[in-house]
Amino acid sequence: MPGDGGAAEIDRLRASVRILRIAAAVLALAVGVLLLAPERRAEPASEVVDVPARMRAIVAKHGPDANKADFFLETPALSVHLHLMGRRHHCPLHIHPRGHEATVIVEGTAEVRHVFGRDGGLERGTHTFREGDLVASPPGCAHAFTNVEADRVLGNLVFSSPAFDHNTYLASDDDARIGDAVPTTYSFGDEIAAFTKSTDEERRIPLGAMGGAMSLLLARGTVRLDPKGTGPSVLYVLSGSGTVEADRALGVGPKQLAIVRRRAPFTLRADSVLAALVWLE
DSSP: OOOHHHHHHHHHHHHHHHHHHHHHHHHHHHHHHHHSSSOOOOOOSEEEHHHHHHHHHHHHOTTTTTTTEEEEEEEESEEEEEEOOOTTTTTEEEOOOOOOOEEEEEEEEEEEEEEETTEEEEEEEEEEEOTTTTTHHHHHHHHEEEEOOOOSOOEEEOOOOOOOOOOEEETTOOOTTOOOOOOOOOOHHHHHHHHHHHHHHHEEEEEEEGGGEEEEEHHHEEEEEEEEESOOOHHHEEEEOEEEEEEEEEOOOEEEEEEEEESSOOEEEEEEEEEEEEOOO
């Protein structure tokens, strides 16, 4: 029978064995997770997303009453996603406490309600927006979206900076968290028509949306685009067609989203008159 020293040594050995067994189990679990995890596709340096085609894919899989999001770009500085709202679907009043949001109506009709502070009180307004319109909601500005059509889905392309994380829903439209930042809305028909009649090769119109980081680009011919920072560049075509030339040449057309992930100048060659919303931060 072992003495006290021998018994203590046996206890230490048993404890070591238990620790090794636990470590082996954890390692086996980690290896299993890695083996079962889906292979992550490397993001291309540039790509073009056909937003209406992605809408149709969602409806084909989930039906016309679906309420789904499809993310195309996620970086700390910017995310871009499709929010498909089914027939008569309503997204309740909410804010983004620290994030700018700009929403382009891709297809359908949206009724948008805004609530924001002004002159010591709250201002409320509801307006209707259609294909190609842009609705910008700065941090703290409460907003709600409704698909007013009974037989058609609503497709919203949502730009968020910083990247979208969640909606902070409000129980009432006098919530103390509602801020004083004023929403801005845009319809670009007049600007596009005026440029079409002109002989200009290019116009860039800064917008208040996204803290001033977004602009309307009107072009015919070739335009050089220079990113300002380290993040991706994004171009959403409102009308017209052309070619984005970055690491490769990619054709773009109406309602398509071009994403250039590398930080380097690139060119846009418009086939005729092209109008696009551009983020170059």
